[in-house]
Amino acid sequence: MSLFSIFDVSSSAMAAQTLRLNATASNMANADSVATKPEDAYKAREPVFSQVLEQNGGGVGVRTLGITQSNAPNPALYQPGNPLANKEGYVYASNVNPVEEMVNMLSASRSYQTNVQVMDTAKNLALRTLQLGQ
Amino acid sequence: MSDQLFGIHGDALVYRSQRMGILASNIANSDTPNYKARDLSFTDALRSAAGAQGGAGQALTLLQNQPGQLQASHPPGGAQELYRIPDQPALDGNSVDLERERVRFTENAVSYQTTLSFLNSRIKGINSALTGQ
Numbered sequence: 001m002s003l004f005s006i007f008d009v010s011s012s013a014m015a016a017q018t019l020r021l022n023a024t025a026s027n028m029a030n031a032d033s034v035a036t037k038p039e040d041a042y043k044a045r046e047p048v049f050s051q052v053l054e055q056n057g058g059g060v061g062v063r064t065l066g067i068t069q070s071n072a073p074n075p076a077l078y079q080p081g082n083p084l085a086n087k088e089g090y091v092y093a094s095n096v097n098p099v100e101e102m103v104n105m106l107s108a109s110r111s112y113q114t115n116v117q118v119m120d121t122a123k124n125l126a127l128r129t130l131q132l133g134q
Numbered sequence: 135m136s137d138q139l140f141g142i143h144g145d146a147l148v149y150r151s152q153r154m155g156i157l158a159s160n161i162a163n164s165d166t167p168n169y170k171a172r173d174l175s176f177t178d179a180l181r182s183a184a185g186a187q188g189g190a191g192q193a194l195t196l197l198q199n200q201p202g203q204l205q206a207s208h209p210p211g212g213a214q215e216l217y218r219i220p221d222q223p224a225l226d227g228n229s230v231d232l233e234r235e236r237v238r239f240t241e242n243a244v245s246y247q248t249t250l251s252f253l254n255s256r257i258k259g260i261n262s263a264l265t266g267q
Contacts, residue, residue, distance in 0.1 A: 002151065002155075003151050003154065003155070009155070009159050009162045010158055010161075010162055013161070013162030013163070017165075020165075048167070049163075049165055049166040051163050051166050051168075051169050058155070059155045059158055059162070060162070061159070061162060062162055062163055062165075062166055107165070111164060111232075114161055114164075114236065118158050121239070121240075121243050122154065122158065125154070125243060125247065125250075128247065129147075129250060132250060133253075133254065133257040
């Protein structure tokens with residue numbers, strides 16, 4: 001395993017964390033969306049990560065298997081004045097938990113930063129190795 | 135010849151770069167379900183490097199008690215990849231402790247730089263012996 005395979009591993013992790021941050025952004029943006037039917041209401045999305053062995057004896061990278069939707073119930077709100085309200089006067093809000101999303105956002109950005117630092121260290125060491133004997 | 139010139143530092147550099155890759159994988163997979171953190175055994179690496187150089191250590195070799203059995207070729211970094219024992223189990227089966235991995239990564243990077251400076255000073259010494267100035 002060379003120092004260069006670290007770039008593949010860390011960049012795959014950075015891509016995965018970006019996707020997670022993206023999902024969090026979508027969730028936060030749609031936290032206050034409402035719909036007439038519970039099926040149409042916004043469901044919180046979250047990516048599922050999996051490990052993947054890099055080619056040529058590299059390290060273990062990260063791959064996104066897919067996006068899961070939360071199956072928590074969508075809360076019904078009594079808003080008879082809302083144009084989207086059904087006959088009984090209810091609208092269905094999204095099932096996004098803002099606290100959970102904030103924690104997700106912090107965790108994703110920390111992980112991203114850590115991977116950038118790993119990449120930076122690997123780059124510096126590779127450059128120093130190139131300058132060996134000069 | 136190059137082994138005699140640089141001593142154990144060549145093997146050390148291989149070990150350090152391998153370990154850096156493994157620690158980078160651990161850090162990259164800190165949020166991956168069912169990922170198990172791994173590391174290289176320093177004792178194994180040292181023993182195999184010392185054995186390969188005919189030092190005091192004993193290299194582990196395959197037993198050949200029948201004619202025709204092959205001897206495994208000696209890998210450059212003879213260290214085994216082992217799974218880490220986690221401090222506490224996680225619900226998603228992940229055994230990475232991010233803080234510890236970061237500390238180990240930094241420590242490994244410093245050791246890599248140490249090896250590089252050993253090699254650098256050796257090269258400087260050889261250079262001054264060659265030029266005679």
